[in-house]
Amino acid sequence: MLDTAGIETVFREESARAIASLVRRFGDIDLAEEAVQEAFMEAVRRWPADGPPPSPAGWIITTARNRAVDRLRRESLRTQRHLEAMTLEDDMAHQTHEIEDDRLRLIFTCCHPALATAAQVALTLRLIGGLTTPEIARAFLTPESTMAQRLVRAKRKIKAANIPYRVPAAAELSDRLKPVLAVGYLVFNEGFVATTGEQLTRDDLAVEGIRLARLLFDLMPDEPEVMGLLALMLLTHSRRAARVDSEGRLVRLADQDRRLWDRGLIEEGHELVRRCLRRNLPGPYQIQAAISAVHTDAEDAADTDWAQVLALYRQLRAFDPSPVIALNQAVALAEVAGPQSGLSQVESLDLEGYHLYHAIRADFLARLGREDEAIEAYERAIALTSNQAELNHLNAMLEIIRARPPHPTSRVSGDAPSSGNAGPIEGRRRR
């Protein structure tokens, strides 16, 4: 027996298949969404009494398709295209493979480069993730009306500009895959480090990102970057329980209680990284996953193979020359060659507006015994941070430095590797 909440769960799981199948058939996202919604209403009426059908997925698609045809008849929208679609004899609903292809088509539509990133994210969460507009709005701390408007505009553009429902040809696949991967990563990362708010992690978005990545991996098992993206998410997510302490402070990688890490996710992530390495077609997500694998492979912070991390960052920078990567690389460099080397690298970067730039610089300065400059850098980092858990951490670091006796003569040697007490502060990648 299924109650309404249970039926909602089934629909959430199955709606992407149904919507994708109907979009392909009728070429109209709004019609597909409305028809699936009507099928849901019918399920709420019938399933509790009759029991769920043997194949809920098939039932949803068939019912939604009938509703769509009814609606077209009712509204007399019998344009040639719709009539053709209706008279097509098809048994798509029973061919799982076809339906998988439909979802993949719809993903590439949602993440079409002609749509703005914010619209790509909203459409993907709505049509592929099965989230409601209020849920998406809440997740991104956006007013519901703004999110609704964004979705309406995006769907109108798809229709007006005739953005196709098509898996790109092999020649353009790697280019077209980039925004798809970026949307998945953005959803995950927004959940991982919420831009603003009390809690550091918004688990539901991170989980949604992983769900998307798993779907992409199911649909494109041969794309190494898809594999890399999933591995990166799993390995990052494995550390979530250790990232915030009982007082709501962010805990740096080096200080985390590794017993809290999720071994199951780590094993799954490591296996995917090994598969990537065997494929030997490296890309930015795979390399970031490999960096994460080195960290999760270490018994403790001191055991971390920093030389390996540094080498991977060098490789990553060849794909992505963004200063944020250089900033993260500097953290590894400081572990291998000392805080002075790390500091020299970050000081050439143009990241004045990025809080982690100041936080990492502050850490190097503190390790070099340059307390006054470290305090100033922490203060700048704090002024640029809106996440409460990160703020708590930075304020705590600032207090530690302020409590240090001011003995400029007691500077530590600039080029000695530290005891490893400063791991990278995990943060959002920004481009």
Added chain:
Amino acid sequence: MSQYLLSVYYDETVPDPSPDQMAQMYLDVETLNEKIRTAGAWVFGGGLHTPDTSTVVRQSDGEIVITDGPLPEAKEQIGGFWIIDALDLDAALAWAKQATVACMGPVEVRPFQEEPQG
């Protein structure tokens, strides 16, 4: 099949390309025009005189008023355009990619409201 307007923009504040570059541009655009025609995508296209040659006509309080153009006081102005038939946006974008290279300026792709008749 949809119809798209491909508008080529140029920045008025940037100095004109050299005569050699101009000659190359005309050549490249003519080659592209030929490709569009051969593919059966051609509806119309052409280059425009500079915006200071334009005239704006509008109705104001029931009167028709004619003024010196251009209408938008933007530094980016339309230098020319194509109207093409294309299967979908991807097909239109494929032409636009070639157009931006040939014209050495950004190309805006906009769909027409109505599907072409027939």
